Amino acid sequence: MRAAVMTGPGRLEVQDVDLLPPAPGRILVRTGATPFCVTDVMNSDGVFGKEPPTILGHASMGVVEELGPDAAGVRVGDRVVVHGTAECGRCFYCVRGRTDQCSVIFDRPDGPPPVARLADGSVATAAGNVGGYAELMSVDARQVVPVDTTVPDTVLGLLGCGVTTGLGSVFNVAAVVPGSDVAVVGCGQLGLWMVQGARLAGAGQIIALDPDPGRRERAAAVGATATLDPAEADPVEQVRSLTGGYGVTYALEAAGPALAQRQAVLMTHRGGTTVLTGCEPLGAELSLPQVPIALHGRTVVSSQNGRVRMHHDIPRFAAMLEDGRLDASLVGITEFTLDEIGEAKEAARAHRTVIGVIVPGER
Numbered sequence: 001m002r003a004a005v006m007t008g009p010g011r012l013e014v015q016d017v018d019l020l021p022p023a024p025g026r027i028l029v030r031t032g033a034t035p036f037c038v039t040d041v042m043n044s045d046g047v048f049g050k051e052p053p054t055i056l057g058h059a060s061m062g063v064v065e066e067l068g069p070d071a072a073g074v075r076v077g078d079r080v081v082v083h084g085t086a087e088c089g090r091c092f093y094c095v096r097g098r099t100d101q102c103s104v105i106f107d108r109p110d111g112p113p114p115v116a117r118l119a120d121g122s123v124a125t126a127a128g129n130v131g132g133y134a135e136l137m138s139v140d141a142r143q144v145v146p147v148d149t150t151v152p153d154t155v156l157g158l159l160g161c162g163v164t165t166g167l168g169s170v171f172n173v174a175a176v177v178p179g180s181d182v183a184v185v186g187c188g189q190l191g192l193w194m195v196q197g198a199r200l201a202g203a204g205q206i207i208a209l210d211p212d213p214g215r216r217e218r219a220a221a222v223g224a225t226a227t228l229d230p231a232e233a234d235p236v237e238q239v240r241s242l243t244g245g246y247g248v249t250y251a252l253e254a255a256g257p258a259l260a261q262r263q264a265v266l267m268t269h270r271g272g273t274t275v276l277t278g279c280e281p282l283g284a285e286l287s288l289p290q291v292p293i294a295l296h297g298r299t300v301v302s303s304q305n306g307r308v309r310m311h312h313d314i315p316r317f318a319a320m321l322e323d324g325r326l327d328a329s330l331v332g333i334t335e336f337t338l339d340e341i342g343e344a345k346e347a348a349r350a351h352r353t354v355i356g357v358i359v360p361g362e363r
């Protein structure tokens, strides 16, 4: 099969590879559509700890093609969302209700499992346990959620990535109270789902911040009540001036840089809550002033994949996309073939696309 393999930092090559037969508990899924998000830019640059050779693409969707020994819970022919988090249900984290931290993805002393053999004889792993930039994916059967929906492949593929993280940040992590004011810092794919989530949660003001005028326009189209350019003046002061001098109750950060995260925290009022989702290269640090947190009661939380429970949340998010309560058309999906993956990467890096989606079945 054909796959985009990260063969070294910054090197992403489309190659013919031999898929290994699925190990016990694993299945093969024919790939429908795999997003190319900012995480993949960092993964392919080699700044996020992925060891080459590896097939990138950390969330996807497709149709189940083959079951390995002892694979349960799915049937050949099922249309499935493939997400990176296995939710094994038994590890230290799963039994404490933190399936978003499941050991199957985060604690692998031997690295991710091998999935394919390259022409030079070396064995490639699948990044983030998915490996969606390939015609077929070899994944853990616990990592897929069957969905019965008319939502198109390119949108469904976002359910293991931006949709779940964005909506989960609003519903599960912040648990936005109707009528309260929300700021969304960064209006890429993630931020645009956060804006839609805040609208569905019945937020009062939804203030969206992004330096890119096109992204601010999209934010307004999906439900932001005000949009701000953080480059124009101090974004914290701009948000305070829209909220009677207080700040918002919830700041949802989807930008990445530590400065944006610090600003997000400070644009909440005393006692407010900030949800951080952004992440720059490994080793980046965030520093925050003590008094606004220690004395002023602000809460700072994080949102790995929106703390969703995949089998519970993915089908209901898919239903909301199908009935129009969530609108993917305004988010801005750009399709690429596997051979165009280099273009998808540079477009994502330069913010020319909101979200690129690789469709490996097309040439």
Ligand SMILES: [Zn+2]
Pocket: 086, 087, 088, 089, 090, 091, 092, 093, 094, 099, 101, 102, 103, 104
């Ligand atoms: Zn687990």
Ligand SMILES: [Zn+2]
Pocket: 035, 037, 038, 039, 058, 059, 161, 162
């Ligand atoms: Zn992603």
